[in-house]
Amino acid sequence: MASGGSSVASLWTEVNRCGQNGDFTRALKALTKILHENRDDVTALHCKIVCLIQNGSFKEALNVMNMHAKVLGSEVVFEKAYCEYRLNRVESSLKTIEGAPEQTDKLKELYGQVLYRLERYDECKSVYTDLIRNSQDEYEEERKTNLAAVVATMSQWEKAPMEDLGLPESTYELCYNTACALIGQGQLTEALNKLRQAEELCRVSLADDSDVTEEDIDSELAIIHSQMAYIMQLQGRTDEALQLYNQVIKLKPSDVGLLAVTANNIITINKDQNVFDSKKKVKLMSAEGVEYKLAKKQLQAIDFNKALLAMYTNQADQCRKLSSSLQSQNPGHPRPVLIQVAQLCREKQHSRAIELLQQFSDQNPESASGIKLTMAQLYLVQGHVTKACDVLRSIEEFKHKSGMISALVTMYSHEEDIDSAIDVFKQAIEHYQSEQPGSAAHLALVREAANFKLKYGRKKEAISDLEQLWKQNTNDVHTLAQLISAYSLVDTDKAKSLSKHLPSADTMSFNVDVDELENSHGATYVRKKAAKVVGESLPKEQGQDEIKKKKKKKKGKLPKNYDPKATPDPERWLPMRERSYYRGKKKGKKKEQIGKGTQGATAGASAELDASKTASSPPTSPRPGSASGSSAAPASVVPPRQQKPAASGATRKKAPQKKKKGGKGGW
Numbered sequence: 054m055a056s057g058g059s060s061v062a063s064l065w066t067e068v069n070r071c072g073q074n075g076d077f078t079r080a081l082k083a084l085t086k087i088l089h090e091n092r093d094d095v096t097a098l099h100c101k102i103v104c105l106i107q108n109g110s111f112k113e114a115l116n117v118m119n120m121h122a123k124v125l126g127s128e129v130v131f132e133k134a135y136c137e138y139r140l141n142r143v144e145s146s147l148k149t150i151e152g153a154p155e156q157t158d159k160l161k162e163l164y165g166q167v168l169y170r171l172e173r174y175d176e177c178k179s180v181y182t183d184l185i186r187n188s189q190d191e192y193e194e195e196r197k198t199n200l201a202a203v204v205a206t207m208s209q210w211e212k213a214p215m216e217d218l219g220l221p222e223s224t225y226e227l228c229y230n231t232a233c234a235l236i237g238q239g240q241l242t243e244a245l246n247k248l249r250q251a252e253e254l255c256r257v258s259l260a261d262d263s264d265v266t267e268e269d270i271d272s273e274l275a276i277i278h279s280q281m282a283y284i285m286q287l288q289g290r291t292d293e294a295l296q297l298y299n300q301v302i303k304l305k306p307s308d309v310g311l312l313a314v315t316a317n318n319i320i321t322i323n324k325d326q327n328v329f330d331s332k333k334k335v336k337l338m339s340a341e342g343v344e345y346k347l348a349k350k351q352l353q354a355i356d357f358n359k360a361l362l363a364m365y366t367n368q369a370d371q372c373r374k375l376s377s378s379l380q381s382q383n384p385g386h387p388r389p390v391l392i393q394v395a396q397l398c399r400e401k402q403h404s405r406a407i408e409l410l411q412q413f414s415d416q417n418p419e420s421a422s423g424i425k426l427t428m429a430q431l432y433l434v435q436g437h438v439t440k441a442c443d444v445l446r447s448i449e450e451f452k453h454k455s456g457m458i459s460a461l462v463t464m465y466s467h468e469e470d471i472d473s474a475i476d477v478f479k480q481a482i483e484h485y486q487s488e489q490p491g492s493a494a495h496l497a498l499v500r501e502a503a504n505f506k507l508k509y510g511r512k513k514e515a516i517s518d519l520e521q522l523w524k525q526n527t528n529d530v531h532t533l534a535q536l537i538s539a540y541s542l543v544d545t546d547k548a549k550s551l552s553k554h555l556p557s558a559d560t561m562s563f564n565v566d567v568d569e570l571e572n573s574h575g576a577t578y579v580r581k582k583a584a585k586v587v588g589e590s591l592p593k594e595q596g597q598d599e600i601k602k603k604k605k606k607k608k609g610k611l612p613k614n615y616d617p618k619a620t621p622d623p624e625r626w627l628p629m630r631e632r633s634y635y636r637g638k639k640k641g642k643k644k645e646q647i648g649k650g651t652q653g654a655t656a657g658a659s660a661e662l663d664a665s666k667t668a669s670s671p672p673t674s675p676r677p678g679s680a681s682g683s684s685a686a687p688a689s690v691v692p693p694r695q696q697k698p699a700a701s702g703a704t705r706k707k708a709p710q711k712k713k714k715g716g717k718g719g720w
Contacts, residue, residue, distance in 0.1 A: 061090055068100060077104040093124050102132050111136040127154050134163055141345050143170050158188055162196075169203060172348060174211065178203045182218075194224065201230035208237030210350055222247075225254035229277060236284065245284050252277050268304075275306045279315050291322050298322075302337070310346030312337045317355050325365040332366065335359060353383065360392050364399065372396050385417050387424050394427060407431050422450045438468050446477070453484045455494070462505065471509050478502035482518075496525060503535070512539040 064083045071080035081104045087097045098121050105114035115136045118129050130153045137146035150156075150164050161184055168177035181200040185193065201220050207213040215234050222228045232247035255274055259265045282297035298319050306312060316334035323331045338355050347355075360375035373396060379389035390413045397406040410428045414421040425448050432441035442464050451457045458481050465474035482502060485495035499518050506515035519536040533551065540548035624632045 061087055072100075077107045080104050081108075093121070095124060095128060098125060099128060102129055106132060106136065111139045115140070130154075131157070131160055131163065134160070134167075138163060138167060138170075143167055147171065158184065162192075165199060169199075169206075172210075174203055174207045178207070197221070198224070198226045198230065201227050201234075205230045205233035205237065206348070208234040210237075210348060212237065214238075222250070225251040225258065225277075228254055229280070232280065236280075241284050241287055245281060248277055248281050248284070272304055272306050275301045275304050276308070276311050279311060279318075282315075283318060286318060286322065295319065295322055308346070309340045309343050313340060313343045313347065313355065314351065317358055320358050320362060328362065328366050331362050335362065353379075357388055357392070360389070364392065364396050369396060369400065385420055387413065387417075387420055390424065391427060394431075398431070403431055403435055422448055438464050439470070442473070453481050455498070458498070471511070475502070475506065475511065475514065478505065491525065496522065500532075507535065507539065515539050
C-alpha cells in the first residue's frame with residue numbers, strides 16, 4: 054500500500070508538471086494509471102476531461118462525463134456544455150447551461166456564445182452587457198469584441214438602429230465590427246474608412262511579434278479585405294471587388310465560412326457570365342462545416358445562388374431539385390418560387406409558371422406582392438394586357454402608388470379602355486382624399502386625371518377635377534383657362550361667368566426687351582443690324598428706277614430627232630425597264646469561251662479541229678458502196694497531244710492556297 058501511495062503521488066506530480074508545460078497527452082497517460090488504481094477518483098476524472106478537451110477530443114470527453122455522471126454530478130457542467138457546443142449540439146448545450154445549479158462567469162460567457170449561434174441576439178447582447186458591467190479581468194477586451202459583433206450582426210440582419218455602447222476602437226477586431234455595423238446602416242464610405250483603419254491596426258499589432266510572417270499577416274487581413282470588396286461591390290466597383298475577392302481565395306484561409314462568403318460574392322458578380330469559374334467556386338461554398346460558421350440568411354443566400362447557377366448552366370433537374378428544397382425549408386419565401394418560374398419560362402412553359410405563381414399567391418397573401426408583379430409581367434409577355442392590369446390592381450400594397458397608377462393608365466390606354474383608366478384615377482383620388490386631402494400628391498393626381506380626360510374628349514368628367522384644382526389656387530390661370538375651355542362645350546353661360554376671373558391684358562403683359570431676347574444666346578434667329586456705311590453715298594440719278602433684274606429662264610434642249618407634229622410618248626418619264634413595250638435586250642451569240650481544250654490551243658483552232666462544224670466533214674456512218682475502213686484524212690489534222698506519264702508511285706498534289714486574311718488573327 055505504501056508503495057502504491059507513493060506511486061500515485063508521483064503520478065500526480067507528473068500530471069501537474071505536464072499541465073504546466075501544456076503536454077496534455079502525457080498527462081492523460083498518468084491520469085489513466087491513477088484511475089486504474091481508483092476509477093471513481095473525481096479529481097482524476099475531471100483532469101482527464103480537461104486534458105481531452107485541450108487535445109480537441111470533445112466526443113471522448115463527453116463519453117467520459119456520461120459514463121461517470123453519478124460520480125461527477127454538477128462538477129463538470131461547464132465542460133459538458135462546452136463539449137456540446139464544440140460538437141455543434143447547440144440546443145443540448147443551451148439546456149445544460151440553463152439546468153446548471155449556479156451561473157458562474159464562465160458559464161455566462163458560454164451562454165452568450167450559444168445564444169449568438171442560435172441567433173437570439175437581443176438576449177446575447179444583454180448577457181455580454183451584464184458581464185462587462187459586473188466583471189473585471191484580463192478577458193474584458195474579448196467581451197467587448199463579442200458585444201460589438203452582436204451589435205454589428207443586429208444591424209446587418211435585423212436592420213436594427215446602430216446603438217452607441219461606448220465601446221473603444223483600440224483593436225482591429227473592434228474596429229472591424231464597427232465597420233460591419235456601418236454597412237448594415239448603409240453608410241458604406243464610413244465603413245470602408247473603418248476597415249482601412251482596422252487594416253492598419255492589424256499590421257501594427259502583428260508586426261511586433263517576431264514569429265509572425267508576412268503570410269500570417271495576409272491571412273489575418275483576409276476577412277478585412279473580403280469585407281472591403283463587399284463594400285466596393287455594393288458601390289458598383291465590381292472590377293476592384295473581384296480583384297480583392299480573388300486575392301482572398303488565393304490565400305486559402307483556414308476559415309471555411311470566409312471562403313464560402315467570398316466565393317458566393319464572386320458568383321453574384323459573374324451572374325450568367327463566366328459560369329465555368331462560378332461552378333468551381335461552388336465547391337468552396339459546399340465545404341464541410343460551413344453551415345456552422347454562417348448565419349441562416351447567409352446560408353439561404355448561398356443556396357439561392359446555387360439554384361440560380363444550376364439554371365444558368367442549363368441543369369434544369371438540379372435547379373428544380375434545389376428550388377423545391379428551398380421552398381420546403383422556407384415555405385413563405387417567394388424567391389424559391391421565382392426561381393422555379395424562371396426555369397419554366399426558359400422552357401417556354403409560361404402557363405405553368407403563371408399557375409405556380411397564382412398558387413403561391415393564394416397560399417401566402419402577405420408576401421405575394423412581388424409574385425403578382427411577376428405574374429403581370431408574364432401576362433404582358435403573352436399579350437394579355439387586361440389580365441395583367443387585373444393582377445396589378447389586386448396588389449393592395451402598391452395599388453395607389455404613383456408608379457402603379459401610371460402603369461395601369463398607360464396599359465388601359467394602349468387597349469383603348471379609357472373608362473377603366475379613368476376608374477383607376479377615380480379610386481386613387483378617393484384614397485388620397487380620405488388619407489392625405491390637399492397634399493401635393495393628391496393635387497398632382499387630380500391634375501393628371503383632368504389632363505387625361507381632356508385629352509380623350511371627356512370634358513364633362515374633367516370639369517369637376519378642374520374646379521377642385523381651381524378652388525385650391527384661384528390664381529392658377531392655366532387651370533382656369535382649361536376650365537373655361539371645358540365649360541365652353543357644355544355650359545356657355547358658365548364659361549362666360551368664369552371668363553370674368555381671367556386677368557386683363559394689361560396685367561398679363563410683361564416688360565420684355567424684344568431686341569435683347571432675339572440677340573440672346575438661346576435665340577435660334579438673330580436679327581442682323583444694318584451695317585453703317587463709311588463716307589457719303591452717291592446721289593441717284595433722277596428718273597432712274599430701281600428695278601430688280603429677273604434671271605432669264607433658259608429654254609430646255611430638245612432631242613435631235615424631235616418631231617413637233619408627233620405625239621410624245623406618255624411613258625417617256627419612266628425608266629426603260631418599266632415601260633409596257635420593253636421586251637428586254639436581244640440576246641446575241643454567245644462569246645466563244647476561252648481556256649477550253651488542251652494547253653496552248655486557241656478557240657479558232659479548236660473550231661477547225663471540230664469535224665462536226667465543217668461542211669465537208671464525213672458522215673459518222675459509212676456510205677453505201679464505200680469501204681468501211683478507208684477514209685482520207687485531211688492533211689491539216691494535228692495528232693492529239695499526250696501528257697507525260699507520271700512516275701510510278703507519285704501522287705498528284707494541289708498547290709498550296711493562300712489563306713484569307715481574317716478579322717483579327719493575321720494570315
